């Protein structure tokens with residue numbers, strides 16, 4: 001179990017620190033949060049999290065052991081003792097450890113768990129994070145929050161497809177991309193990620209196979225695999241997803257669905273050319289292969305807009321289209337949308353109702369106001385301007401510090417630079433060394449298990465100063 005808590009001993013309380021730690025652990029045991037047999041954090045991990053010397057933790061644990069609450073078990077570290085006071089009252093306990101291991105959903109990759117944890121270490125420099133920096137959050141948010149939503153808009157459960165007023169705005173917004181869709185075929189979801197989950201659970205059979213780019217954001221997730229599906233990675237070239245490989249897979253019957261990120265691809269930043277979009281679309285029509293187009297980064301073009309979405313080419317209802325407000329407005333709102341044939345939208349909405357009864361109405365209302373008042377477009381201008389200077393600065397740093405060791409292409413939008421090391425180096429070791437040095441990286445192997453020599457860098461999150469320190473430290477960590 002990863003040890004994560006926001007609790008810290010309070011030096012101003014006049015109670016010895018070791019005693020505060022012992023009391024903290026005791027309360028965890030007595031409340032059943034740490035049941036009998038569960039492993040307690042190592043002394044080293046606890047000392048690190050609490051920001052104290054290891055000897056202080058040793059003293060606290062010694063007191064708990066003397067009270068019979070914890071015991072050392074060879075091979076398992078220190079565990080909550082069967083003789084703990086709570087256990088005496090409830091002799092038969094579920095073995096949570098085995099439940100945790102048998103749940104249907106697969107755990108995140110270990111490195112992703114580490115990243116999710118490390119992102120909240122104070123002062124860590126996040127060089128790979130795929131979200132806008134707090135500096136990029138919309139200033140107009142305060143203005144919107146000062147307006148009063150009508151009670152009927154936000155206090156009830158929303159209808160299955162989401163607030164009609166937001167679906168209307170999304171439908172208008174999509175016209176600007178060449179997608180003509182009525183609000184009836186728009187489903188509001190709690191982030192694009194939920195769209196993937198709904199599709200995995202609501203549309204695909206166990207045993208299906210999903211084709212996708214390699215590397216891909218999708219390969220960093222376990223959404224489809226947890227639903228019993230396999231994933232096939234297709235190569236990318238300078239025009240995007242390799243159409244010849246796609247044809248080969250599709251013709252051999254491998255593939256129930258194609259998932260693609262044609263615009264400002266995560267993690268490579270690539271943009272699929274218009275010609276390739278047409279080819280991919282035609283191939284999928286020929287093989288009756290549905291396309292899941294993830295367009296989360298479309299609005300973040302920096303040099304020129306990306307070619308029209310595959311969905312805009314689609315008169316056959318072959319493409320399911322996903323959009324998101326996470327990369328532009330803010331990920332905490334958790335608002336995305338899916339567009340597709342009406343029966344698919346109803347099916348996904350039905351599954352959604354069974355999982356969360358709808359995305360937060362307050363978030364839906366907020367996004368609707370952004371779109372309706374034209375504030376979204378204004379905000380995008382700001383974001384693009386800021387991202388352009390961030391991109392320029394990151395590229396300048398790479399030129400100065402990493403030119404010998406690595407190579408990269410200049411992304412034309414989105415957040416990412418796909419950095420390739422010219423020599424063989426151990427990226428897992430680099431990841432560990434960088435964390436020790438206060439820098440958090442996103443290794444390429446998260447997006448393609450076989451990848452050995454890439455990092456996904458992001459210019460969207462760290463401040464300018466952090467970018468400089470981070471890249472300097474990264475350059476220093478390369479063996």
Ligand SMILES: Cc1ncc(COP(=O)(O)O)c(C=O)c1O
Nearest residue numbers: 130191192193266296324326336
């Ligand atoms: C391509 C892509 N799709 C979907 C998501 C998830 O977005 P959301 O926050 O809307 O769930 C991400 C986030 O990194 C992404 O990069």
